[in-house]
Amino acid sequence: MTQPMLILILSLLLGVQPITTDLYLPALPSMTAAFAAPMSQAQLTLSALLLAFGTSQLVWGPLSDRFGRRPILLVGLSAYIVAAVVSAFAVSMEMLIVARAVQGAAMGASVMCARAIVRDLYTPEVGARMMSKGLSGLGVIACVSTPLGGLVADLLGWRFALMLLAVFGALTLVVVVRHFEETVRHPNEEALRPARLFSTWKHIVGHHTFWSFALLATSSYGGLFTYLAASSFVFIELHGLSRTLYGLSMFSMSLAYLFGTVFCRRMLIRYGVRRTVAIGAGFSLAGGTAFGLLALFGVHAVWATLLPIYLFMVGHGVHQPCGQSGTVGPFPRTAGAASAMGGFVMMVCAFAMGLWLGKNMDGTVDPLANGMWFWGVMTALVAWGLVARVVDEAGEVMTEQTGSAESPGSVGR
Numbered sequence: 001m002t003q004p005m006l007i008l009i010l011s012l013l014l015g016v017q018p019i020t021t022d023l024y025l026p027a028l029p030s031m032t033a034a035f036a037a038p039m040s041q042a043q044l045t046l047s048a049l050l051l052a053f054g055t056s057q058l059v060w061g062p063l064s065d066r067f068g069r070r071p072i073l074l075v076g077l078s079a080y081i082v083a084a085v086v087s088a089f090a091v092s093m094e095m096l097i098v099a100r101a102v103q104g105a106a107m108g109a110s111v112m113c114a115r116a117i118v119r120d121l122y123t124p125e126v127g128a129r130m131m132s133k134g135l136s137g138l139g140v141i142a143c144v145s146t147p148l149g150g151l152v153a154d155l156l157g158w159r160f161a162l163m164l165l166a167v168f169g170a171l172t173l174v175v176v177v178r179h180f181e182e183t184v185r186h187p188n189e190e191a192l193r194p195a196r197l198f199s200t201w202k203h204i205v206g207h208h209t210f211w212s213f214a215l216l217a218t219s220s221y222g223g224l225f226t227y228l229a230a231s232s233f234v235f236i237e238l239h240g241l242s243r244t245l246y247g248l249s250m251f252s253m254s255l256a257y258l259f260g261t262v263f264c265r266r267m268l269i270r271y272g273v274r275r276t277v278a279i280g281a282g283f284s285l286a287g288g289t290a291f292g293l294l295a296l297f298g299v300h301a302v303w304a305t306l307l308p309i310y311l312f313m314v315g316h317g318v319h320q321p322c323g324q325s326g327t328v329g330p331f332p333r334t335a336g337a338a339s340a341m342g343g344f345v346m347m348v349c350a351f352a353m354g355l356w357l358g359k360n361m362d363g364t365v366d367p368l369a370n371g372m373w374f375w376g377v378m379t380a381l382v383a384w385g386l387v388a389r390v391v392d393e394a395g396e397v398m399t400e401q402t403g404s405a406e407s408p409g410s411v412g413r
Helices: 003-022 025-034 039-067 069-088 093-121 124-155 158-179 194-205 208-238 243-271 273-296 302-328 335-360 366-393
Strands: none
Touching: 003 039, 003 093, 003 124, 003 158, 003 243, 025 039, 025 124, 025 158, 025 208, 025 243, 039 069, 039 093, 039 208, 039 335, 069 093, 069 158, 093 124, 093 302, 093 335, 124 158, 124 243, 124 302, 194 208, 194 335, 208 243, 208 273, 208 302, 208 335, 208 366, 243 273, 243 302, 273 302, 273 366, 302 335, 302 366, 335 366
């Protein structure tokens, strides 16, 4: 695979997640009304998807270490397409929740493999830069997802918006079939043996570097998930925006994230991981705190929501490449299992946040603002504490630059 093709494949595999969560958000109030369902049940269409997404990775990860990334991607993407079609034709909210959960489980294969592929081909420090390129592609997909979902929901209805997910899954499957080359050169034949699997999980969860970077990615994603889960109700029902305008607001948010990924790449080259993550945490803390304080003092205008989110999303664009590549960095032979565990931690946290929002959404902006404030503080604490410490203990190994090593063939194991 050429590097441009690899970046395209990574962008599509990682982009399955934002298009699955973002594209249907403008239609979420319509779905709720169509099935006469309570808001808490509507939230489950997102929370159940993400819980299944996180849990499934614990299965996909060891399977991909044993059999390779390609067969797991083919199975996962095929199941994703089927689940997307079923969700579009759901006849009840319960059926929609189940279909979305299956879709989330299938989605786990795509995202987990993308993170593991980066570790298959690159050393951790170069992997962070490559991950930022793939996540820039994700940012482009996220930019398009919500405006497109809002437009389709306004013109054709929410079922057509969900059907677009099947189309995206099919296109991604075609690219993988035609262009993806297996990156696991020596499959781990012992990956699925119970004793070895238990030993692998024990080694991963006992590793300080894993937890530092996994918690960084989790804290930052916790803020994003809070916004995704609550923003459609805040903007459409509280502020009275149309679905199309809401989609445009999400587009602007995705642009801020995209800027963050590019900013991350430049900062990594100049300053290394430690300082890059520390600077990103400043954006996360500033955004979350500004949102919380504005809501606390009764400033509830649209701009008072968007401007803090822009700051938070710049930080998110820094923390995801560093967090996701750092999570799998110490585990070259079990990158699939490490990627899976990191994804599981992230999605369990998101599921818990979804349950909290379902119980606390009260028709005001306060639950969203307080949730973002909380995650901004948590992200800063992890970045300035745990991540800084493990990088210092490693002697700044992760900040060493490899110059021309940004091609898969030139990076050793």
